[in-house]
Amino acid sequence: MATLKLENVTKIYGKGHTAVKAVEGVSLEVAPGEILLIMGPSGSGKTTLLSMAGAMLRPSEGRIFIHGQEITRMRESQLPTLRLKEIGFVFQSFNLLSNLTALENVLVPLSWNGTNGSGAREKAEGLLVDLGLGDRLHHLPADLSGGEKQRVAIARALANDPKIILADEPTGNLDSQTGHEVTRLLCRIACDRKVSVVIVSHDQRIADVAQQVWWMEDGRLRPAQATGLGCETSVPVEARYGGKNDDTGSRMWHVPRLRPLP
Amino acid sequence: MSEGKLRTGRFALALAGTFGLVYGLCVLWDYTFPERAVRQVWQDLFPGFAWTLEGVLLGLGESLLYGLGIGLIFGALYNFAPSQGVSIARKNLLAEKTRLAISVGGVAFAVLLILVLQGLYQGWDRRMGVYIEQTPADIWVAQEGADDMFHSMSLLPANLQERSEKIDGVAEVHPLHSRRYAFNIEGEEALTVILGYHAEEGVGGPLEMVEGESIPGPGEIIIDRAFANKYDLHLGDILTMEDKDLRIVGISEGTDFLLYQYSFVAETEAQALFQMGDFVNYFLIRLEDAGEVDIVTDLIEAEFAGVQAFSREEFADTSRQLLEEYFIPVLAVLFAIGFAIGVAVIGLTTYTATIEKSREYGILKAIGAKNSDLYRILFEQGMIVGLLGFGVGAALSLVVNQAAAKVVPEFLTSIEPLDMSWVLGASLLMSLLASYIPMRRLAGIDPALVFKS
Ligand SMILES: Nc1ncnc2c1ncn2[C@@H]1O[C@H](COP(=O)(O)OP(=O)(O)O)[C@@H](O)[C@H]1O
Ligand SMILES: [Mg+2]
Numbered sequence: 149m150a151t152l153k154l155e156n157v158t159k160i161y162g163k164g165h166t167a168v169k170a171v172e173g174v175s176l177e178v179a180p181g182e183i184l185l186i187m188g189p190s191g192s193g194k195t196t197l198l199s200m201a202g203a204m205l206r207p208s209e210g211r212i213f214i215h216g217q218e219i220t221r222m223r224e225s226q227l228p229t230l231r232l233k234e235i236g237f238v239f240q241s242f243n244l245l246s247n248l249t250a251l252e253n254v255l256v257p258l259s260w261n262g263t264n265g266s267g268a269r270e271k272a273e274g275l276l277v278d279l280g281l282g283d284r285l286h287h288l289p290a291d292l293s294g295g296e297k298q299r300v301a302i303a304r305a306l307a308n309d310p311k312i313i314l315a316d317e318p319t320g321n322l323d324s325q326t327g328h329e330v331t332r333l334l335c336r337i338a339c340d341r342k343v344s345v346v347i348v349s350h351d352q353r354i355a356d357v358a359q360q361v362w363w364m365e366d367g368r369l370r371p372a373q374a375t376g377l378g379c380e381t382s383v384p385v386e387a388r389y390g391g392k393n394d395d396t397g398s399r400m401w402h403v404p405r406l407r408p409l410p
Numbered sequence: 411m412s413e414g415k416l417r418t419g420r421f422a423l424a425l426a427g428t429f430g431l432v433y434g435l436c437v438l439w440d441y442t443f444p445e446r447a448v449r450q451v452w453q454d455l456f457p458g459f460a461w462t463l464e465g466v467l468l469g470l471g472e473s474l475l476y477g478l479g480i481g482l483i484f485g486a487l488y489n490f491a492p493s494q495g496v497s498i499a500r501k502n503l504l505a506e507k508t509r510l511a512i513s514v515g516g517v518a519f520a521v522l523l524i525l526v527l528q529g530l531y532q533g534w535d536r537r538m539g540v541y542i543e544q545t546p547a548d549i550w551v552a553q554e555g556a557d558d559m560f561h562s563m564s565l566l567p568a569n570l571q572e573r574s575e576k577i578d579g580v581a582e583v584h585p586l587h588s589r590r591y592a593f594n595i596e597g598e599e600a601l602t603v604i605l606g607y608h609a610e611e612g613v614g615g616p617l618e619m620v621e622g623e624s625i626p627g628p629g630e631i632i633i634d635r636a637f638a639n640k641y642d643l644h645l646g647d648i649l650t651m652e653d654k655d656l657r658i659v660g661i662s663e664g665t666d667f668l669l670y671q672y673s674f675v676a677e678t679e680a681q682a683l684f685q686m687g688d689f690v691n692y693f694l695i696r697l698e699d700a701g702e703v704d705i706v707t708d709l710i711e712a713e714f715a716g717v718q719a720f721s722r723e724e725f726a727d728t729s730r731q732l733l734e735e736y737f738i739p740v741l742a743v744l745f746a747i748g749f750a751i752g753v754a755v756i757g758l759t760t761y762t763a764t765i766e767k768s769r770e771y772g773i774l775k776a777i778g779a780k781n782s783d784l785y786r787i788l789f790e791q792g793m794i795v796g797l798l799g800f801g802v803g804a805a806l807s808l809v810v811n812q813a814a815a816k817v818v819p820e821f822l823t824s825i826e827p828l829d830m831s832w833v834l835g836a837s838l839l840m841s842l843l844a845s846y847i848p849m850r851r852l853a854g855i856d857p858a859l860v861f862k863s
Contacts, residue, residue, distance in 0.1 A: 241863035
């Protein structure tokens, strides 16, 4: 069953002559462990689409399912718990809590989900160590680099073992090298944890590992060519993505494939 | 969520049981060792407690209710506050130390104001009755309508003395002369109430001497320290009353009643000065058996028309009521002001803090916080500020009271543990009220905004 499914989703902001059709008739399906990339110019409706998929914004039309459950029919009061348990968010601007250390930022969603005490601590530390932040546990966000902040945010997103990760331009505030590492992490997560990852990005290199690549313009989605390698292939992610000597490395620069298909 | 949760019901019952048991032990102790009774210490906690079966049972009921109430409140607070997780409230408060200091200062100021006023009021309230309570008389007889020593002047025919002595159960009767008088001190009116002192019976005299003689002779007067301070009077100074000079031979304390103070002259002097003729202001009666107060007061009122008889406690109470009538409304207003200032200061600091942090609250919502999770943060913030503010304010009020008592002895205060507990409640309530407006603000934050950078 698809982890995330959108059926003919439309979002219109405002009313009357000021109305803006941000998303129009979008349908999507993401399977467990699959990486879906959405590209497109600014203002094309990508963030709006992600907000709806993340149960933060109700579509004007259409239906959205998470694990077969229609979230567009759920009551407002049920949505926070859905976001807490099923969805992990990664934002362009990191969005960590400034007064909390890296570890505490990860503990917060755990504690709301009822995981407290030493169990929560072990889990949070494990995630951070896994993401290479073992020596940054007690640092405040202000004392972390951009890449470190984004990795803390990814650890926070993973805290409650969500089925979906929604990442809105996660590398937008990072330099190319750091952005590269962060995307690699997200890919590894999709593979290792069988989590569906939806990434909005301008980073064309992601297309090499994404099973689905879509182009968004004026609120409409059009398929773009994807390699379809994903993590089902026997080639390890590290080799497929960012490896220096294999041929996939050069494919990253094969830009024309990423133009929308006619 | 069961980990670390308190089972409130059971906890409250257990606490009630413990309180009941301790209460029972205290009662048993006092019953077994009446000469070492300790109930002075605790009986004030149980309104209506008396050393009778009903009174003791009432006390038991109250102790159980205390346990139940404290248990339920504590349990609810304990479970509602995030027990083991990260305390965002605490982190946010500590990250803004200036703001924290201002909010805590606001509560502390309100607590200080309320406790000092309350202490002052209680100190005065106690004093208003203390003179009557310390006078060795079981019954005070006054003219009908003269319910206390302050409001109204009581005049009784002098021959009532002999007639009351004949009433069953009466051991002794002493007349008491008092007169409200304004001395002219360098053009200023100095209001005092002069009492005639029977030194042998100890009726109508000063309570506690500060300096000088304790018994005024002819042409002599003892004044209260507050009166002496107010008009800069010293031992040896002369006060003039209708051409008659009175030399100050003693200064006493404990008879300062805010608007005026008591002064004392010899009983014989009082009769002459006041030109009372065949009239007396009060009769003070001592009984053969102090337990017969009610019977004898009834007898006196039945026997003499236009006369009221009070037990010592009743008369002290009616005297205290004067203060209550005048000051409770003023106190209530001042309390309300203190409370409002507290709420306003915390409200403002919490509100600005919430607005500044509204993006972070949005992040929390986006990653799955329910509105109630965010309210909990505000609630915890309020509780911390309320508790800290109370602690600081209560400590300050004790210091202020101590210092004031040293510097200005007339500044009479008394702070009771029970006041502390209701003021604690008030400061927590202040904090909760102050978190109400930001709460509504939190509810309106749109989580989707966090996608915008
Ligand atoms: N809250 C909103 N109210 C009104 N219009 C909005 C709102 N959010 C986005 N829009 C509009 O919807 C369109 C799509 O925006 P967005 O989803 O942010 O695009 P993208 O993420 O691709 O840059 C834009 O025209 C934008 O101005
Ligand atoms: Mg966007």
